[in-house]
Amino acid sequence: MENIFLPFSKPSLSQATLDEVNACLQSGWLTTGPRVKKFEEKLAAYFKVPEVFSLTSATAGLHLALKALNLQPDDEVITTSMTFVATLNAIVLAGAKPVLIDIDETLNMDVAQLEKAITAHTRAILPVHFTGLPVDLDPVYTLARKYKLRVIEDAAQAIGTYYKNKMIGSFGDTQIFSFHPNKNMTSGEGGCVITRDKIMSKKIRVLRFHGIDRDAFNRFSKEGSQLYDVIEPGFKYNMLDLQAAIGLHQLDQLEEFIEKRTHLAKRYCNFLEKLNGITLPRLPSYPHRHSWHLFTILISSEKPLLSRDNFMQHMKNLNIGIGLHYQAPHLFTYYRKQFGFKEGDFPNTEKVASQIVSLPLFPDMTTQDQDRVITAIKQFFGKTA
Ligand SMILES: Cc1ncc(COP(=O)(O)O)c(C=O)c1O
Incomplete structure (x- = not known):
């Protein structure tokens, strides 16, 4: 018994998932396509939101959401000092300075310290729902309204988490989830963003695929045009159908x-x-x-x-x-x-x-x-x- 390695985490992959991945492989369409579309629709129904943007990872989601804020070098984003480094990296890669606040005994950001960390340079608050435990969001959103700040929730660990009686992702400003294999559900690697901000939605849609104004599925489908425009240099953060094939059935479970x-x-x-x-x-x-x-x-x-x-x-x-x-x-x-x-x-x-x-x-x-x-x-x- 002791010779058998017990992993710290392992995804649970049903027969339906294995069949879906096989069907995807056999279909000949591996990159962004019908399964991604279906996965996004299913996620939107789960969160009860009009739209969800699937991506290659939560790191990509944090990067794009922060990038969409057009942050300048003096701008500050406040987050917790107890998080995966991806949270801080995304702030830096989006061009701003991370301002950290310490944790309380729940291991989440000590929201009592938040107001004194806000300066004239603060642009956003980035709470992290560490381990899947929700941050005390009411005071966060109250301060965000008071100082006109954006709230980008790092919910990488928090799919299925509820704050009071509301599911994380179903309310607020912007949330980012991860589908890394260790997470509560996986798409191999992957992530998604939910935002209620129209400008951010547009930016994420375009920036996740080279800055092109329509995605690969539209471009290559019969009814889609081959022509496109580039409005800003973007990234290559689009989720694959192969990943969505895994995610679709994970969400059911x-x-x-x-x-x-x-x-x-x-x-x-x-x-x-x-x-x-x-x-x-x-x-x-x-x-x-x-x-x-x-x-x-x-x-x-x-x-x-x-x-x-x-x-x-x-x-x-x-x-x-x-x-x-x-x-x-x-x-x-x-x-x-x-x-x-x-x-x-x-x-x-x-x-x-x-x-x-x-x-x-x-x-x-x-x-x-x-x-x-x-x-x-x-x-x-x-x-x-
Ligand atoms: C708090 C937090 N933020 C961001 C990430 C990055 O997620 P991903 O691996 O999907 O990029 C993780 C992953 O562990 C995380 O725990």
Whole structure:
């Protein structure tokens, strides 16, 4: 049993998905085409929005949404210091400066610190729904209205998350989702953007495919014209039909996937709550539905032998996959050099980044798999299960 590697995450791919991918391959149309169109329509119905833009990744979505704001070098975008570096990179690649704020005990942006981070240069707030737990959005949108700022939600980890009684993506300004294979649903790689801003919609439609004013399917379909115009140099961020073939059936199963994740997350909490040396996820008091993209714990023991890094080695020795989400991005060389970030700037994030690990969690994980993880954790802390 212990010789079999237990991954930290694994997509659950149904027979319908395998058949759809096969049908796509056999159809001869692999790039953007009818399956992408169908996937976008299905996503729009899921979120109850008129339009969804599919892309090659959430990183592409963040890049395009921020690019659409025509940011200038002095412009600032406020985000959390606890996120994947893609969030910060997108701000920089769109031409602006990332301004970070520290996290609270839920590991999400501490919205109480938001107002004092706003300056005359602030153009947008970029909250990240970390692990699939929604940020407290009401104060974010209140401040955005007060200071006339855009809100670009990094919902890469948050498909199926609810804030109060509303699904993330079904309200607000702009949201970006990821379909990376570790996420709650996948299209191999992929992502999408939802926006209620007409100018942004137009920009994303054009910029995702070279700046051309119509997409490949229209151009090559019988009724489409071969002619097109380029109104701005764009990117190559269009989703493939092959990716959509995977995503179509994943979306059908998303609720089931979230239920399974939730069941396993609750089980982790029940079995680990009495263990000294770890901190379990802290949930906010406002109503929400966590999508449990990640189940993170903090290895918070003071004993050097019980460090996070030793814990990771222990799990590795037992053939159990563990994730590290994330190192504090402001301490990466580029961000130190370019923006002068240094140790001590965001103490909560730095502490969490030194203690955090993501435990295995995926829909096809069995309770036996999970018991193996729980036993390994107890062993590390010197208790047999
Ligand atoms: C918070 C956050 N933002 C952005 C991304 C980028 O997503 P993608 O891999 O689809 O580009 C990720 C991926 O893990 C993420 O977790």
